[in-house]
Amino acid sequence: MTVASTKQPRHAAGPLYALGLEGSANKLGIGVLSHDPATNQTTILSNVRHTFVSPPGTGFLPKDTAKHHRTHFASVCAAALRDAGVSPAQLSCICYTKGPGMGAPLTSVAVGARALSLLWERPLVGVNHCVGHIEMGRVITGASNPVVLYVSGGNTQVIAYASQRYRIFGETLDIAVGNCIDRFARTLRIPNDPFPGYNVEQLAKKGGVLLDLPYAVKGMDCSFSGILAAADVLAAQMFAQDKLLAAGGALKEGETRITPEDLCFTLQETVYAMLVEITERAMAHVGSRQVLVVGGVGCNERLQEMMGRMAADRGGSVYATDERFCIDNGIMIALAGLLAWETGFETRLEDSTCTQRFRTDEVHIAWRED
Structure with missing residues (x-):
């Protein structure tokens, strides 16, 4: 689950960077954006997407879609970082889609997110797919x-x-x-x-x-x-x-x-x-x-x-x-995740699971004030 840490909201002298990983259905989307808390300026740096397309008259099965995401995860991620001109060391957090969505594709991307978090020593943020679209x-x-x-x-x-x-x-x-x-x-x-x-x-x-x-x-x-x-x-x-x-x-x-x-x-x-x-x-x-x-x-x-x-x-x-x-993409996950991370939210590695029925109204929107 996504948990609130005891830390105070994070502040920085310059922009913060987030990597967003989306794979809840047949589109694998990975992107990088920056957000400057001082000016509230958001900049999209890259938005790379690779789609699994099934033959006419058929849908996309979870196992085939998950295989597609695993196959293209590394190359799409590398392209997103290259297009953004951002190194892993510059990332504030790695954001992934926790749900809702199809179980096997969600899990395949979550595994990739955990691997990157361990490899690059960057915190994880699980994101509600619907909230990503809205933000x-x-x-x-x-x-x-x-x-x-x-x-x-x-x-x-x-x-x-x-x-x-x-x-x-x-x-x-x-x-x-x-x-x-x-x-x-x-x-x-x-x-x-x-x-x-x-x-x-x-x-x-x-x-x-x-x-x-x-x-x-x-x-x-x-x-x-x-x-x-x-x-x-x-x-x-x-x-x-x-x-x-x-x-x-x-x-x-x-x-x-x-x-x-x-x-x-x-x-x-x-x-x-x-x-x-x-x-x-x-x-x-x-x-x-x-x-x-x-x-x-x-x-x-x-x-x-x-x-x-x-x-x-x-x-x-x-x-x-x-x-x-509007079509599923990684930058919407990066945006919602970074906004949550700035308020002190993180997802512990042991809680970085997926929830197929993750409802929109379950998320605490801590970055918005009434």
Whole structure:
């Protein structure tokens, strides 16, 4: 576990440096950044990423993803330090993703973090993946105290800050929205390179027919498994139509031709409308006019557009980042870890384990003041 030491907050005459190691899913990200406590200036020095890409129609298995991370860990780490122009001796701490995420990939990177900590005699800081996304989003966009929509392949949460915690106002009741989209991409055998959500987005831009899918908002929470099942049924109908037409047959009178573009368009419009609804409800509850969208799904232009329209109607604004920062990366782990380390937090070597279900609201945000 991550523990607070008895030391006072750390101060330095110049900038502090942190190495961040991220590997909670199929992306191995390692980066270096500096933070000057005197000026509160954060500088990104390197951001190197290597992605495990599985064949179309398949997902990434934990064992294969962990093997990928182990294979590329040393070379990606060396590249990150080289790009940053920073030596191990200059590092204040080594930060790694403690969770949440897939067990085997998380563990493979944690082992690497422990090895570097022992080799270079640098302290370890275990970081909550979700908090890393939030802090990186706040730094890059300048959002002061927004409602956060955190959407990725493994997480879907609506979050607001209060009393040194990131409080969860709503979340998925089953699968994450990114997992829903990724699994539907497998159904359609859409390529996973650069990532399935991006390819679904490009197809959706060419669609325009809104088909019938469930809409599953339950208070402040969402459910996506039923929507995925219904989308898979529509996809099966599309494949049957294609087979019939290829054999020289014809559709029934009044039957609509289903296309991959319309299926992707329908799925996006439905699930993103749900996310906008629960985010707006959270904004009303906390009295905020800012929305910060983080996580891999946060790169989606249509989601940003829909969220922006809602925020504008409330006299507010939406903040988002591009794929360098919204997709899993090492510098977000370095940032959250260094902020915690500056307040006196460290992770003892014997506690440097991983927690697949490490909730966002379990973390003490000691570096923020109310």
